[in-house]
Each structure stands twice: as C-alpha cells, then as structure tokens.
Amino acid sequence: DAKTTxxxxxxxxxxxxxxxxxxxxxxxxxxYIHWYRQLPSQGPEYVIHGLxxxxxxxxxxxxxxxxRKSSTLILHRATLRDAAVYYCILRDDTxxxxxxxxxxxxxxxx
Amino acid sequence: SQTIHQWPATLVQPVGSPLSLExxxxxxxxxxxxxxxxxxxxxxxxxxxxxxxGQISSEVPQNLSASRPQDRQFILSSKKLLLSDSGFYLCAWxxxxxxxxxxxxxxxxxxxx
Numbered sequence: 001d002a003k004t005t006x007x008x009x010x011x012x013x014x015x016x017x018x019x020x021x022x023x024x025x026x027x028x029x030x031x032y033i034h035w036y037r038q039l040p041s042q043g044p045e046y047v048i049h050g051l052x053x054x055x056x057x058x059x060x061x062x063x064x065x066x067x068r069k070s071s072t073l074i075l076h077r078a079t080l081r082d083a084a085v086y087y088c089i090l091r092d093d094t095x096x097x098x099x100x101x102x103x104x105x106x107x108x109x110x
Numbered sequence: 111s112q113t114i115h116q117w118p119a120t121l122v123q124p125v126g127s128p129l130s131l132e133x134x135x136x137x138x139x140x141x142x143x144x145x146x147x148x149x150x151x152x153x154x155x156x157x158x159x160x161x162x163x164g165q166i167s168s169e170v171p172q173n174l175s176a177s178r179p180q181d182r183q184f185i186l187s188s189k190k191l192l193l194s195d196s197g198f199y200l201c202a203w204x205x206x207x208x209x210x211x212x213x214x215x216x217x218x219x220x221x222x223x
Contacts, residue, residue: 034211042216042217043217045214049209049211098202100155101153
C-alpha cells in the first residue's frame with residue numbers, strides 16, 4: 001500500500017497562509033490524495049481530495065505535483081480554529097481501506 | 111443529508127468485561143463502514159471495514175470483532191477487554207464508489223481499568 005510522509009509539526013501565525021506538505025513517492029496512477037484534519041477529542045473531518053489537478057474548496061486548496069509524488073495543502077489565512085492534526089492519505093484503489101499516519105500537528109500563533 | 115451516530119461518547123470498563131459499541135448511519139444506503147482505534151497521541155489504526163451486510167474485513171488480529179447486522183449499522187464488540195484496548199474508537203462511512211471521502215462520527219473514549 002502506498003504510504004505518505006508528513007512533518008510531525010508546523011507552526012503558523014494567525015491570518016498568514018499555511019502550506020502543509022505531503023510526500024507520497026510510491027503513489028499509483030489511480031490513487032486519489034485525500035486530506036483530513038482532526039481537532040482534539042473529535043473525529044477527523046474531511047478537507048479536500050484530488051487526483052492530478054489542483055483543487056479548491058471553501059476550506060482549502062490542494063496543489064498536486066506534476067509527477068504526483070507530493071502534494072501540498074494550502075490554508076489561505078490560518079485562524080486559531082485551524083489548529084489541528086492534518087492527515088494526508090492515499091485512497092486504496094484496490095479495496096476500501098484508508099490508511100492514516102500520524103499527520104502534521106499545526107499550531108496557529110495569535 | 112447524511113449523518114453518522116456513534117455511542118456512547120465515553121465508557122469506563124473493567125478488564126475482562128464485554129464491550130459493545132454501536133454506529134449507525136442515516137441518509138444513505140449501502141455505505142462502506144469502518145472502525146478505527148486511536149491511541150493517545152497516535153494516528154488512526156483501521157480495525158475493520160465492511161462493504162455490505164454480513165461482510166467484515168479485519169485489518170488487525172486481536173480480541174475485537176465487528177458485525178454489520180443491518181445495512182447502516184456497524185457494531186464493535188469484545189468478549190473480554192484488555193488494558194491495551196483503551197483508546198479512542200471512531201466509526202466512519204463512505205459511499206460505495208471509489209475515491210469518495212470518509213465521514214467520521216464523534217468517537218467513543220474507552221478507558222479500561
């Protein structure tokens with residue numbers, strides 16, 4: 001199964017953009033890239049997903065490298081409510097499993 | 111719209127006691143259903159997933175089991191809990207189509223004494 005690698009933690013100042021990186025060098029051609037975030041004592045929340053093209057929604061943007069071996073989740077203006085653990089996941093195209101790593105813990109500094 | 115319900119929110123159980131956690135989904139049919147466990151400060155570990163009634167796939171051998179008696183009901187059970195079963199248990203669902211995201215419940219915080 002394709003794995004992802006993320007930094008353990010990152011910090012950002014409030015109201016500044018945040019770029020959260022993810023490496024997935026063994027991604028297969030049909031794997032979608034999903035991002036979730038988890039607030040303390042809550043279940044993960046879906047943020048965004050994509051295949052090849054960059055994606056935008058009301059929560060964030062997803063930038064996918066041309067070779068698809070890495071991606072970046074972009075929060076355009078970090079708020080204190082964006083402090084969470086962010087998970088980058090590849091959707092298994094042969095089954096129905098989702099594999100979560102330890103994610104990136106984002107701290108937003110007021 | 112679809113909703114997922116998971117209960118109880120917190121549970122304290124003695125070692126050796128049985129366990130039953132329930133999860134139900136509303137507003138969709140034939141969802142894929144998942145049970146995860148999260149130890150303190152760790153990532154999510156997939157325990158079981160189901161693509162239909164009575165169909166259960168186990169990811170990690172252990173003293174837990176799962177059942178899907180109805181299309182939108184997923185149950186996590188144990189006959190005898192261990193101290194190592196403590197953790198945050200999460201139920202999730204996704205549409206049957208590939209590549210669709212998962213949606214999680216609020217979780218159950220299980221403490222074993």
